[in-house]
Amino acid sequence: MPWTQRIGNVNEPILTIENLHITFSTPDGDVEAVKGLSLELFPGEILGIAGESGSGKSQTWMAPLGLLADNSRVSGKISFGGRDLLNLNVRDLNKVRGAELAMVFQDPMTSLNPYLKIGLQLLESIQIHQPELSKSEAKFRCLDMLKRVALTEPETRFNQFPHELSGGMRQRVMIAMALLNQPRVLIADEPTTALDVTIQAEILDLLRELQRDFGMAVVFITHDLAVIAKLCDRVAIMYAGEVQEVGVTSDILNRSKHPYTQSLLAAIPRIDGSRGEAA
Amino acid sequence: MSLLRPTSTESALNKSAEVLQSRSLTQMAIQRFLRNRNAIIALWIVGILLTMAVCAPFFEWYTGYGKAFQDRNFYSGQPPNWEARHYFGTDQNGRDIFVRTIFGMRISLMVAMVAAIVALTVGILYGAISGLAGGRTDAIMMRILDLLISYPLTLIAVIALAYFGRNIFIVFAIIGLVEWQIMARVIRGQVLSLRNSEFVEAARAMGVPPLAILRRHIIPNVLGLAVVYMTLIIPEVILVESFLGYLGLGVQEPNTSLGVLISEGAARIEQKPWFTYGPGFFLVTLLLALNFVGDGLRDAVDPKDR
Amino acid sequence: MGFAFQRFLQMLLLVVIALLAVFLTQRLAPGGPFDGERPPPARILENLRAYYDMDLSMPAQFNAYLFGMAGREINDQGKFDKVYWLSLPEDLQRVTVGSQAEDGSGESLVQAWCPWDEWLTSFFVDREDERPFRKCGIVRGDFGLSMVRRSVYVNDYVREGVPATLRYAIPSLLFALGLGIPMGLYAAYNKDKAADVAMVSVGMFGTVVPNLVMAPLVVLLFAIGLDNLLHWLFVDTLEWIELTRRQKRSGLNWIPSGRPGGIMHYVLPTIVLGTAILGRIVRLTRAGALEALNSNYVRTARAKGLPGRIILFRHVFKPAILPVVTYLGPVAAAILTGSLIVEQAFALPGLGRQFVTAATDRDYSLLMGTTVILLLAIIFLNFLVDLTYSWLDPRIRRSGSNS
Numbered sequence: 001m002p003w004t005q006r007i008g009n010v011n012e013p014i015l016t017i018e019n020l021h022i023t024f025s026t027p028d029g030d031v032e033a034v035k036g037l038s039l040e041l042f043p044g045e046i047l048g049i050a051g052e053s054g055s056g057k058s059q060t061w062m063a064p065l066g067l068l069a070d071n072s073r074v075s076g077k078i079s080f081g082g083r084d085l086l087n088l089n090v091r092d093l094n095k096v097r098g099a100e101l102a103m104v105f106q107d108p109m110t111s112l113n114p115y116l117k118i119g120l121q122l123l124e125s126i127q128i129h130q131p132e133l134s135k136s137e138a139k140f141r142c143l144d145m146l147k148r149v150a151l152t153e154p155e156t157r158f159n160q161f162p163h164e165l166s167g168g169m170r171q172r173v174m175i176a177m178a179l180l181n182q183p184r185v186l187i188a189d190e191p192t193t194a195l196d197v198t199i200q201a202e203i204l205d206l207l208r209e210l211q212r213d214f215g216m217a218v219v220f221i222t223h224d225l226a227v228i229a230k231l232c233d234r235v236a237i238m239y240a241g242e243v244q245e246v247g248v249t250s251d252i253l254n255r256s257k258h259p260y261t262q263s264l265l266a267a268i269p270r271i272d273g274s275r276g277e278a279a
Numbered sequence: 280m281s282l283l284r285p286t287s288t289e290s291a292l293n294k295s296a297e298v299l300q301s302r303s304l305t306q307m308a309i310q311r312f313l314r315n316r317n318a319i320i321a322l323w324i325v326g327i328l329l330t331m332a333v334c335a336p337f338f339e340w341y342t343g344y345g346k347a348f349q350d351r352n353f354y355s356g357q358p359p360n361w362e363a364r365h366y367f368g369t370d371q372n373g374r375d376i377f378v379r380t381i382f383g384m385r386i387s388l389m390v391a392m393v394a395a396i397v398a399l400t401v402g403i404l405y406g407a408i409s410g411l412a413g414g415r416t417d418a419i420m421m422r423i424l425d426l427l428i429s430y431p432l433t434l435i436a437v438i439a440l441a442y443f444g445r446n447i448f449i450v451f452a453i454i455g456l457v458e459w460q461i462m463a464r465v466i467r468g469q470v471l472s473l474r475n476s477e478f479v480e481a482a483r484a485m486g487v488p489p490l491a492i493l494r495r496h497i498i499p500n501v502l503g504l505a506v507v508y509m510t511l512i513i514p515e516v517i518l519v520e521s522f523l524g525y526l527g528l529g530v531q532e533p534n535t536s537l538g539v540l541i542s543e544g545a546a547r548i549e550q551k552p553w554f555t556y557g558p559g560f561f562l563v564t565l566l567l568a569l570n571f572v573g574d575g576l577r578d579a580v581d582p583k584d585r
Numbered sequence: 586m587g588f589a590f591q592r593f594l595q596m597l598l599l600v601v602i603a604l605l606a607v608f609l610t611q612r613l614a615p616g617g618p619f620d621g622e623r624p625p626p627a628r629i630l631e632n633l634r635a636y637y638d639m640d641l642s643m644p645a646q647f648n649a650y651l652f653g654m655a656g657r658e659i660n661d662q663g664k665f666d667k668v669y670w671l672s673l674p675e676d677l678q679r680v681t682v683g684s685q686a687e688d689g690s691g692e693s694l695v696q697a698w699c700p701w702d703e704w705l706t707s708f709f710v711d712r713e714d715e716r717p718f719r720k721c722g723i724v725r726g727d728f729g730l731s732m733v734r735r736s737v738y739v740n741d742y743v744r745e746g747v748p749a750t751l752r753y754a755i756p757s758l759l760f761a762l763g764l765g766i767p768m769g770l771y772a773a774y775n776k777d778k779a780a781d782v783a784m785v786s787v788g789m790f791g792t793v794v795p796n797l798v799m800a801p802l803v804v805l806l807f808a809i810g811l812d813n814l815l816h817w818l819f820v821d822t823l824e825w826i827e828l829t830r831r832q833k834r835s836g837l838n839w840i841p842s843g844r845p846g847g848i849m850h851y852v853l854p855t856i857v858l859g860t861a862i863l864g865r866i867v868r869l870t871r872a873g874a875l876e877a878l879n880s881n882y883v884r885t886a887r888a889k890g891l892p893g894r895i896i897l898f899r900h901v902f903k904p905a906i907l908p909v910v911t912y913l914g915p916v917a918a919a920i921l922t923g924s925l926i927v928e929q930a931f932a933l934p935g936l937g938r939q940f941v942t943a944a945t946d947r948d949y950s951l952l953m954g955t956t957v958i959l960l961l962a963i964i965f966l967n968f969l970v971d972l973t974y975s976w977l978d979p980r981i982r983r984s985g986s987n988s
Contacts, residue, residue, distance in 0.1 A: 027314060065888050090893075098890030105888075110881035114980060115903040124899070125889045161979045177889070426599070429914035429967050433922045434940070434959060438610070438952060441944035518795050525797045525926060526941050538797065545801035545930055552805050559798045567793045 013040035014217055015064065015101075015185055020076035022059050022068065022241075033059045035241040037076075041185065041217050046208075048232030048249065049221040050264070056241040057221050058106075061187045065097045066090075080185075099129040102178035106190040108170035112162040119158035122146075122177055129181045145176040148213075149206060168199035175206070179214065186211075187219045192227070204231055225268060229253055237261050311579040318575025324568040328561070332385040338378050367557035376540075380557040383535040384565065387517050390451055390536065394516040395509055397455025402462025403505060409463070410470025421467070424460055432457040433519060440528045450529050454519050458512050462505070469504050473497050507580050510573035514566045521562060537562045588975055596968040603960045604723065608650050611953040612643075641668070653699045653722030699727075728954035733946050739954035742939050747958065750935035753851040753927070754920050757859035761916075762909075765863045769870025770905060773878060774897060784867055791864020796923045800857050800930035807853060854927045861923060862916055866909055874905035903977060910974050917966040921959055 022034040034056040041047055051057040062068050064078050064085045078085040081100060085093070097103075105111040113121060122142040126133065133141070139158075146154035149172040162170055171191060178186055188207065192200040208231060211218050220232055228235050228249060235253075236246040237260065245258045256262060312318060331338070367376040409420040436453045443449050473479055473496065482492050517537075523529035524538025525545075537558045544555030641649065645668070658667040699721035721727040728739035765788075772784035877883055878901060886896050924937035936955055943952035 027311075067884055067888060094890040094892055096890070097888055103888045105881060105885060107881060111885045113882040113886070113900050115978065116899070124891060124895070128889070128891055128895070163980050174885075177885075429918060429970075430960075430963055431918035431922045433918075434956065437925075437940070437944050438956065441947060441949075441952060442610075521795065521797060522922070522926065526929065527945055541797055541801065542929075545797070545804075548801045548805045555798070555801050555805075559802065563794050563798060566795070567789075570789075570793055 012043075014043045014080070015041040016077075016079040017060070017064075018077040018079070020060065020063060020078065021074065022056070022063060023073045024069065025071050025073070033241050034063075037238075037241070037243055039236060039243060039246065041219060043184070043217050044211075044215050045233045046211060046218045046220055046231055048228040048235040049219060049238060050223065050225060050228050050235055051238035052223055052264075054240075055238040057238045058189050060238075061103070061189060061219060061221060064101060065103055065187070066093050067103075095129075098125055098183075099181040100183050101185050101187070102181070102183040103187045103189065104171070104174050104178050104191050107194045108167060108174050109162065109194075111174060112170060114162050116161075117158070118160055118162065118165070118173055122158070122173070122180065125177050126180045141180065142176075145180055146173070148179075148210070149173075149176045150202075151176070167195050168202065171195060171199075171203055172206070175203075175210070179210065179216075182214065183216055185217045185219065187221070189221045190223070191220075193222070193224075200227075207231070225253070225264065237264065308579045312575055315575040315578065317571050318579075321568040321571035321575070324564065325572060328384065328565055328568070329388070331381055332388050335378075335381045335385050338381050368551075368553040376554065376557045379535055379540060380537070380561050383537045383540045383558060384561055386530055386534050386536045387520055387538070387562075387565075390454060390520045390530070391513050391517045393451040394455035394458070394520070395513050397452055398457075398459040398462060398512050398516065399505060399509055401456065402459035403466050403501070405459070405463040406466025406468075407470055407501070410467040410474065413471075413474075417467075421464075424463055428460045428464075433522065436519070436523065437526070437528060440523065447530065447534075450520075450523070454516055454523070457519050458515050462508050462512065465504060465508055466501060469501050470497065473500055503580065507573070507576045510569065510576055514569040514573070517562075517566065517569075589972055592968055592971050596964055599964045600961065603964065604651065604957065605647070607953045607957050607960070608647055611949050612646065649720070649722065651722050651724050653720045653727060656698050723957065728957070729950045731948055732950045733948040739951050742951060743936070743954060743958060745934055746936040746939045746955070749933055750924055750928070750937060753854040753858065753933070753935075754924060756851065757855040757862065758916070758920060760855055760859035761862035761866050764859075765866030766870050766906065766909065768863075769867045770874050770897065770901070772867065772871045773874030773901075773905070774893075776875065776878075781871075785871070788864045788867035788871070791860045791862070792868065793864075794861075796857060796861055796926040797930075799860065800854075800927055803853055803857055804930060850931070850933070854931050854933060857930075858920060858923045858927050862919060865912065865916075869908040869912055870905050873908045874901050877901040877904040880904075907974070907977060910970060910977060913970045913973075914963075914967045917963055917970075921963070 017037060017039045020034055020037040021032070024031045024033055037056075037060055039060075049057045049061070059068065063074055064080065066085070066088075068074060074086055076086065080096070083092075083096075085096070085101075088096070112118070119139070119142065122145075123138055126138045126141060130138070143154045143158060146157065151157055151169060151172045157165065157169070157173070162173075165173065175191075191207075192203050195203065204227065207218065207220075220228070222228060232249050234247060235249045237244045237252065237258070239260050244260050245252060245256060252261060253265065256265070367380065369375055405420065405424070409417045409424075412420075436457050439453050440450065443453075479492060479496055482496060483489075487495075520529060520536060521538030521541065524536045525542040527539075527542070530536045530539060540558035541555055541562065544552075544558065547554055648670075652670075655669040655671055657669065720729075728743060731737045731739055731742065768784045768787070772781045772788075775781050883896060883900055886900050891900075921937070924935055925941050926937075927933070928935040928938040929941065936958065939951065940955045940959070942948070943955060
């Protein structure tokens with residue numbers, strides 16, 4: 001695949017979120033899930049988003065792809081490729097998502113359509129964004145991508161249904177599906193949370209390898225700090241809908257002065273049984 | 280539940296504890312139900328209809344029912360007539376149709392209650408046995424149930440009525456037997472999930488005797504569901520009863536039911552159309568209201584937006 | 586292959602059970618065919634007794650019920666005696682069905698009914714020469730004599746009834762499916778907008794207003810309303826006369842007036858029966874489509890940049906259809922029960938009407954005959970539904986084989 005040098009100018013952010021507000025209207029009243037969040041994503045980096053459940057980390061990254069629920073109100077600006085994604089109409093948005101901006105979700109079992117074959121779900125992704133390809137060429141690329149994500153027996157898997165694959169295999173398929181159109185940004189929303197620990201490690205290694213090969217920016221959302229430590233270049237800590245702290249991973253994890261970050265780190269169980277204290 | 284800005288993590292946690300009140304599941308369900316405007320209106324309507332049915336004799340007096348019966352020939356077959364208080368007209372025997380409708384509704388509701396209880400009992404027993412027994416028995420019972428659901432038990436009911444005649448209690452029982460399958464399936468599902476739930480396992484692990492588990496954990500949860508599905512069974516049972524009445528089976532003279540009244544009306548629809556208006560209107564209203572209440576209850580207890 | 590075959594065997598099993606149940610119900614009816622206001626004269630009583638095999642054992646009776654018999658010998662006392670199951674003895678081979686062979690003195694020897702090489706006698710074709718008594722069994726298409734009108738065969742009733750019922754039952758199903766599924770999908774896609782509310786209301790109307798209310802009202806509307814409406818619209822008497830004359834010629838007779846046939850007769854029953862089912866189907870499709878639209882895999886599809894139409898038809902359609910397919914079993918049942926009402930209201934000579942008449946007249950053999958047909962239809966339809974469901978949902982196609 002001849003496009004490994006996609007990195008571009010590393011000093012210019014590839015995606016910028018400015019003052020993002022997301023509010024959900026529920027029967028119990030309005031819930032502000034994300035409050036005035038601003039963040040930058042630079043080309044070729046792996047940015048980790050860490051936070052507990054309810055911190056708004058997933059919702060923040062649904063916004064660029066237009067995947068927020070119907071009862072949400074969004075304001076702010078998300079700049080990508082010279083456009084504001086929040087103000088895009090559906091047709092233009094459809095050109096962007098799946099092609100330049102791709103997402104991998106948390107639960108691979110429910111994220112794949114159980115009634116359709118794997119091959120069809122892969123093909124439709126590539127055919128809608130690269131219609132100039134012939135059917136055999138498209139299928140070849142799909143199979144090639146399946147090999148790239150280290151899926152065994154890709155030809156067989158292509159004609160199978162999701163329930164015939166294990167969790168790890170399904171997640172590999174999801175990753176392959178996301179990368180088919182060579183996106184510049186890949187958003188991974190807790191991709192390993194639903195998997196076994198051993199498979200987790202494999203998927204993480206796979207992601208790192210793919211990032212090296214394809215050069216896209218990766219946003220990695222998780223609540224597991226250990227994963228962040230292993231994988232991410234920079235990390236943003238989120239709590240209650242706001243970014244508490246953002247910076248280079250080693251800085252945050254070792255030298256953070258922020259109270260929330262410190263309590264988060266202290267909450268990690270240690271093998272020697274002692275518990276850290278919040279400052 | 281608003282998230283407050285933490286000055287430190289501890290005070291943040293304290294603050295959020297103040298704002299949240301704990302609500303039991305039942306309370307949440309009741310709240311959800313009360314928010315459902317359609318269901319509340321429907322509940323009022325059902326209440327009104329029930330009261331009317333109970334106070335049926337009052338209407339008899341109000342419209343001079345007995346008197347009309349004496350002056351049969353004069354009053355027979357009259358279209359709606361406001362001054363004479365015959366709001367829905369009179370039938371071929373001079374009886375006020377509105378009054379007959381109310382009495383018919385009374386009978387229909389009575390049959391519905393008894394039949395619903397029969398359906399409830401059979402359904403709960405079947406579902407509970409199937410769920411508690413588990414394994415092979417459960418599988419066989421479920422297979423039989425699947426079959427029964429797809430077959431028109433109403434036809435069997437017709438056959439049974441043809442054989443066993445017009446005893447009113449048999450009618451109730453037979454109607455009840457037509458509608459129990461859904462209840463059985465639902466109850467069995469609930470029993471199974473309860474049996475395997477963690478709190479029952481925990482109770483067992485703590486040594487709570489099985490009867491107490493049944494009493495304290497399983498039955499309350501099952502009952503809730505049973506009540507909800509009761510409200511779905513009742514309109515179906517009313518429908519079955521009307522159906523049988525329409526065909527001339529079921530309730531006998533001088534008792535009428537809504538179905539019988541409608542069939543009388545249908546026979547004369549071209550000459551005297553008002554015969555059907557009264558019972559038709561009441562039947563549809565009753566069914567509509569009961570359906571909305573049932574839907575509201577079901578949404579309240581098991582909301583889909585979760 | 587395995588799944589379909591398995592289901593097929595189950596279907597056969599059900600058929601056997603159904604036949605057995607029907608047979609027992611018929612035989613164990615309280616009060617046989619002979620209790621009634623006027624018991625038939627002794628000679629006929631004897632024939633009837635033999636016809637109904639009252640003297641044989643139960644298994645033999647069941648066998649006769651299913652397969653009929655070739656004939657029975659008449660002994661010296663004039664009573665029916667030996668049973669010939671498959672064919673008559675050599676010297677009596679040429680005896681025609683329904684007649685009795687006699688020896689030279691005019692004494693009867695054998696009552697011939699139905700040798701094994703007669704198939705589907707008189708079920709589809711009216712064969713005058715085979716009356717009166719003929720007994721070929723259900724499997725060969727003979728449902729026996731009506732218990733009330735003892736010279737009429739159940740087959741004759743049924744032969745008229747089945748096509749009459751099919752003529753509106755199938756169109757109403759197609760109507761309900763063809764209209765209901767698109768309506769449900771459209772409603773789900775436009776949730777909470779005006780279109781959605783409209784569709785749901787139509788659905789609600791169909792579910793709540795029972796057939797027995799809708800049918801008479803529809804009759805009223807079309808028989809009276811249309812006439813009066815036209816009368817009211819056209820002040821000019823001459824025009825009105827012209828209109829009614831034109832009406833009669835164009836056959837605008839929505840309501841059957843006693844004359845059989847005519848397509849128009851079947852339009853209204855189709856609509857009445859179809860609307861009730863339409864209601865359910867709209868609801869089910871909408872619920873299934875909503876569940877799909879809110880699912881994670883549709884979220885993935887959106888994230889991939891697929892346009893709405895493709896998502897609807899490729900991703901949402903199948904899961905939306907599935908509840909409808911499951912419901913098709915009860916739908917068949919609902920159509921059959923609905924037919925009882927609809928045929929009563931529109932005076933159609935269908936299977937449902939015959940069923941009701943049989944029930945009220947206590948004509949057990951007609952009752953059971955129609956029941957057998959109805960049960961067979963339902964069993965077969967449920968079998969088809971099972972197959973369709975497994976074809977649509979790949980998860981159960983292999984019936985348990987998971988890699």
